[in-house]
Amino acid sequence: MNTLSNVCGPVEVGVSSLKLEVMSAWIESQWMPRFPDLELRTYYIATTCVDEGALGKFVPDFELPGGFRFVGVTPIECNAVASISSYDYDGELSHRTGAFTYRFQTAETNETVDVLVMASHYTDEGWRIVAVGCMPEAFQPVWTVFARECNRLAYALTPDNEVVVIGGNSNSFVPKVDWDDVVLPAALKHDLMEDVRSFFTKGIDVYRRLNLKPFRKLLLAGVPGTGKTMICSAIAKWALAQNYVVIYVSSARKGPSDPYGSTFAKIEHALSVAADSALPALILLEELDAYLHPEEKALVLNVLDGSESSINDKGTLLISTTNYPEAIDERILKRPGRLDRIFIIPETRAQADAEQMLRQYLGVMWHDDHKELVPELVGYPGAFIREVAVYALTQLAYDDGQELSMDLLRRSFKGLKEQIDARDDFLKKRGPITLVPTNGNGSKLPI
Numbered sequence: 001m002n003t004l005s006n007v008c009g010p011v012e013v014g015v016s017s018l019k020l021e022v023m024s025a026w027i028e029s030q031w032m033p034r035f036p037d038l039e040l041r042t043y044y045i046a047t048t049c050v051d052e053g054a055l056g057k058f059v060p061d062f063e064l065p066g067g068f069r070f071v072g073v074t075p076i077e078c079n080a081v082a083s084i085s086s087y088d089y090d091g092e093l094s095h096r097t098g099a100f101t102y103r104f105q106t107a108e109t110n111e112t113v114d115v116l117v118m119a120s121h122y123t124d125e126g127w128r129i130v131a132v133g134c135m136p137e138a139f140q141p142v143w144t145v146f147a148r149e150c151n152r153l154a155y156a157l158t159p160d161n162e163v164v165v166i167g168g169n170s171n172s173f174v175p176k177v178d179w180d181d182v183v184l185p186a187a188l189k190h191d192l193m194e195d196v197r198s199f200f201t202k203g204i205d206v207y208r209r210l211n212l213k214p215f216r217k218l219l220l221a222g223v224p225g226t227g228k229t230m231i232c233s234a235i236a237k238w239a240l241a242q243n244y245v246v247i248y249v250s251s252a253r254k255g256p257s258d259p260y261g262s263t264f265a266k267i268e269h270a271l272s273v274a275a276d277s278a279l280p281a282l283i284l285l286e287e288l289d290a291y292l293h294p295e296e297k298a299l300v301l302n303v304l305d306g307s308e309s310s311i312n313d314k315g316t317l318l319i320s321t322t323n324y325p326e327a328i329d330e331r332i333l334k335r336p337g338r339l340d341r342i343f344i345i346p347e348t349r350a351q352a353d354a355e356q357m358l359r360q361y362l363g364v365m366w367h368d369d370h371k372e373l374v375p376e377l378v379g380y381p382g383a384f385i386r387e388v389a390v391y392a393l394t395q396l397a398y399d400d401g402q403e404l405s406m407d408l409l410r411r412s413f414k415g416l417k418e419q420i421d422a423r424d425d426f427l428k429k430r431g432p433i434t435l436v437p438t439n440g441n442g443s444k445l446p447i
């Protein structure tokens with residue numbers, strides 16, 4: 001999505017204006033007088049135009065208006081801005097500040113235009129950059145197309161087997177969960193994966209034929225610990241294996257100046273990264289309810305409508321999660337088109353599922369005697385069953401034990417159950433939210 005703000009970059013009035021003034025003063029006194037015959041103008045330009053990754057990927061044949069092509073960058077002497085190269089955490093050159101000429105040439109007439117580009121850090125933190133360009137006024141439409149392509153390249157993703165994180169503290173992560181390890185009622189598990197798979201394999205064509213944007217939105221709803229995050233992770237791993245782009249929207253807060261970690265801007269950014277990627281894209285948006293605060297709810301609704309977002313032709317699938325479907329109002333839940341499908345992710349319902357989880361989390365320590373505990377685990381979320389196993393295994397390790405006795409496993413279960421009961425009692429006194437195990441019909445089990 002090429003909004004003005006991401007073509008031009010955010011303007012922070014105040015700190016950056018000083019640097020802008022220094023740079024434009026240098027241009028007027030030192031640069032413009034060298035070209036008395038040209039109608040030169042200074043423009044505020046997007047920092048993606050000094051993004052080394054984008055410039056490195058710029059295709060020499062990319063045709064700009066008027067038959068121009070981008071030829072290359074040459075650093076020039078300038079005492080107004082410091083020349084500093086920045087590397088990212090992978091050791092790749094990311095940005096360069098300083099003064100440069102960007103050369104453009106037409107193939108047919110060899111007409112050459114040099115644009116002066118100046119970029120400078122404007123805080124000592126090192127990542128805030130402001131940039132200006134000085135060029136003939138008539139060249140500005142060519143530059144605009146060049147800048148737009150730089151912006152696309154800066155955000156365009158190449159499949160690299162990592163989930164791209166938007167708004168988090170790390171840039172990417174590698175999902176480790178296998179779909180086989182997710183334990184769910186068989187029909188639900190099959191349906192969910194079929195929905196995801198068939199959207200990418202068949203659905204896109206259907207959307208295209210109906211002249212709709214290929215944008216599908218699923219919601220996973222369930223009490224804490226039922227595996228929603230695990231499902232997202234397993235689907236992410238599957239999607240990366242298909243060479244799709246996977247984007248995770250993090251609701252991490254950056255600090256006190258960031259009151260909501262869950263901001264509409266992050267969703268918008270994720271959609272624009274997906275749209276720029278030209279590959280099928282999967283967006284994971286955890287805790288959708290947290291994005292629906294009054295200030296931005298209308299914006300989120302519009303995005304879910306798809307009306308305000310550009311979606312790439314290869315399709316974008318948004319999977320969101322929530323613990324509190326009741327916090328998602330009817331305008332989203334009931335209006336067709338905003339959420340295409342809601343999957344309720346339940347607590348463990350069948351003994352076979354509880355057994356599979358217990359076996360999975362006890363690993364080599366599993367013993368057939370442990371089956372005795374299985375009926376009591378039904379009705380609890382997967383995270384609880386994992387905790388029972390992990391707690392028992394840690395106790396065993398502390399005691400230097402070799403075999404996990406039924407007694408130790410049962411003690412682990414009882415201890416954790418008591419914790420949950422105590423928490424539920426506490427919460428009941430304060431409000432309605434509970435984590436009470438249910439049986440297969442959703443009714444509460446006696447504790």
Ligand SMILES: Nc1ncnc2c1ncn2[C@@H]1O[C@H](COP(=O)(O)OP(=O)(O)OP(=O)(O)O)[C@@H](O)[C@H]1O
Binds near residue numbers: 181224226228231
């Ligand atoms: N259905 C499941 N199958 C297998 N393991 C599970 C399942 N549910 C939970 N677990 C185990 O519990 C851990 C925590 O679950 P997870 O974080 O996915 O729950 P969640 O539904 O996202 O919870 P929350 O709503 O609090 O975010 C998982 O990493 C996994 O080890």
Ligand SMILES: [Mg+2]
Binds near residue numbers: 229230
């Ligand atoms: Mg979760």
